[in-house]
Amino acid sequence: MKVVSLQLPSGPSMERLPLPFSPTELLWRYPLPWAPPPPSPLGDTKAQLPAGLPPEPRLWTREDVSVFLKWCEREFDLPNFDMDLFQMNGKALCLLTKTDLGERCPGAGDVLHNVLQMLVRDAALLGRVPSSPVTPTARAAPYPPSPHSHPPTPTWTVDGFHHFHSAAAAAAAQPNSVTLSPAPSVDSSGSPQRGDTVTYAPAYAPSVPPTTQAASSGSNHSDSDEEGQYAPPPRSPKEAPITSPAPQNHPTQQHPHYRAQHREFFPNDMPESNTNGRLLWDFLQQLLNDPTQRYTNYIAWKNRDTGVFKIVDPAGLAKLWGIQKNHLSMNYDKMSRALRYYYRVNILRKVQGERHCYQFLRNPTELKNIKNISLLRQQMSPTRVVPQTLVKTEMKEERCDEETVDEEMPTDLSMSASEPWRKRARSDTATAPPSSTQHDKHRISTLIGDNMIMKREVDYSAEHYALNLKSEKCEQ
DNA sequence: GACCCGGAAGTCAT
DNA sequence: TATGACTTCCGGGT
Numbered sequence: 259m260k261v262v263s264l265q266l267p268s269g270p271s272m273e274r275l276p277l278p279f280s281p282t283e284l285l286w287r288y289p290l291p292w293a294p295p296p297p298s299p300l301g302d303t304k305a306q307l308p309a310g311l312p313p314e315p316r317l318w319t320r321e322d323v324s325v326f327l328k329w330c331e332r333e334f335d336l337p338n339f340d341m342d343l344f345q346m347n348g349k350a351l352c353l354l355t356k357t358d359l360g361e362r363c364p365g366a367g368d369v370l371h372n373v374l375q376m377l378v379r380d381a382a383l384l385g386r387v388p389s390s391p392v393t394p395t396a397r398a399a400p401y402p403p404s405p406h407s408h409p410p411t412p413t414w415t416v417d418g419f420h421h422f423h424s425a426a427a428a429a430a431a432q433p434n435s436v437t438l439s440p441a442p443s444v445d446s447s448g449s450p451q452r453g454d455t456v457t458y459a460p461a462y463a464p465s466v467p468p469t470t471q472a473a474s475s476g477s478n479h480s481d482s483d484e485e486g487q488y489a490p491p492p493r494s495p496k497e498a499p500i501t502s503p504a505p506q507n508h509p510t511q512q513h514p515h516y517r518a519q520h521r522e523f524f525p526n527d528m529p530e531s532n533t534n535g536r537l538l539w540d541f542l543q544q545l546l547n548d549p550t551q552r553y554t555n556y557i558a559w560k561n562r563d564t565g566v567f568k569i570v571d572p573a574g575l576a577k578l579w580g581i582q583k584n585h586l587s588m589n590y591d592k593m594s595r596a597l598r599y600y601y602r603v604n605i606l607r608k609v610q611g612e613r614h615c616y617q618f619l620r621n622p623t624e625l626k627n628i629k630n631i632s633l634l635r636q637q638m639s640p641t642r643v644v645p646q647t648l649v650k651t652e653m654k655e656e657r658c659d660e661e662t663v664d665e666e667m668p669t670d671l672s673m674s675a676s677e678p679w680r681k682r683a684r685s686d687t688a689t690a691p692p693s694s695t696q697h698d699k700h701r702i703s704t705l706i707g708d709n710m711i712m713k714r715e716v717d718y719s720a721e722h723y724a725l726n727l728k729s730e731k732c733e734q
Numbered sequence: 735g736a737c738c739c740g741g742a743a744g745t746c747a748t
Numbered sequence: 749t750a751t752g753a754c755t756t757c758c759g760g761g762t
Contacts, residue, residue: 537753537754538753538754583754583755585754585755585756587755587756588755591756591757592754592755592756592757593755595754595755595756595757596753596754596755599753599754
């Protein structure tokens with residue numbers, strides 16, 4: 259078990275990151291699983307709930323959740339919540355652990371949690387809502403009763419459009435249905451960001467199973483480029499409500515289930531073809547395309563149309579990425595290594611001469627599609643080979659060639675696949691056949707890698723990015 | 735010294 | 749077991 263010296267991300271999220279222990283948490287840290295909470299000011303909460311608010315939290319709509327939170331602020335003299343972090347319905351709210359809540363509202367998470375648990379318990383006792391797979395009680399079992407243990411992140415699926423009218427009906431249709439935070443990024447084009455799309459885009463029918471949906475909705479996920487020109491973020495750094503989980507260095511964080519729970523940093527992603535979380539490029543896109551520009555102190559577009567962005571806070575961004583992947587020792591060096599792997603699959607390239615500046619060579623739609631068309635790669639025919647030296651030269655010149663954009667594109671994102679080619683490219687010529695000594699397991703992927711690398715670099719130029727961006731807009 | 739590059743090996747999830 | 753997508757470490761260049 260590695261012990262990580264944890265440094266919180268610098269930047270705006272810092273002030274939101276909760277302390278390892280909040281004062282009240284100490285009182286609640288080791289409760290008996292089913293024991294009622296100790297006497298607290300919450301005792302008569304249920305009776306005091308705002309009028310019109312259903313006593314069963316899991317029945318709450320997003321609006322109800324907002325009402326509840328506002329009420330909590332007043333009732334318990336809590337700091338103001340960032341409502342962006344609570345764009346969810348009651349069911350989703352109830353799924354949040356104390357830690358989750360603490361991350362969203364440092365210092366008040368335990369209070370919120372206990373209020374919710376009390377309401378849920380009371381409702382259950384009254385038999386108002388049938389047991390659901392996603393109820394808090396259902397998910398407590400597999401996990402050790404550690405104060406740091408976390409329940410699994412549920413399979414986030416579509417939850418109708420904005421509301422569900424009946425918990426029972428919703429549970430029947432979508433057992434794990436929740437509405438997710440952060441706030442929906444429904445923009446003018448109706449193409450919200452990927453995670454938000456899961457919940458809010460009407461195009462995603464509630465009945466579509468997650469996997470199917472992920473595949474079929476690929477062209478919309480993580481794609482909010484339709485907003486067109488990037489407008490400088492109006493928000494100050496202090497307003498950026500990064501919901502980074504408290505990166506506490508605790509052994510349970512290495513638990514597989516704990517690993518899963520970190521996805522709640524961006525809980526609105528869906529299971530996809532890869533999937534223990536979001537891919538790096540996707541993560542970056544999400545931050546870049548955040549509708550409220552909350553992450554511009556970490557990463558920001560320099561030119562959205564050409565996909566050029568700058569990592570404003572390399573260390574902070576790396577920390578966020580580390581949190582996302584539960585690799586808490588992540589740093590910019592490591593993250594940038596992952597970014598460099600994207601060079602060879604023409605997802606990214608470095609903007610020469612500018613520190614921390616990179617350029618997406620593909621728009622999100624392409625990237626999404628690529629992930630799900632692995633079969634297509636077998637049909638690809640090689641095009642002319644571009645020696646890496648030439649590619650580098652072109653990159654340095656930052657030229658945007660006027661050649662016709664090729665419709666086909668590399669489809670294999672495998673880094674290992676291209677490694678053998680890279681080796682050959684260095685030692686021989688780019689067209690050298692695979693070495694007979696190469697490991698069998700890489701043989702097929704090596705060929706795939708050849709196809710990938712042999713694409714003309716210009717095909718993935720800024721213009722290509724912009725062109726596809728425009729076509730996306732048109733389609734939408 | 736920070737950044738950048740890319741090889742090599744390992745990890746983890748699917 | 750194979751594969752994908754990193755993660756980790758490192759040596760070298762700028």
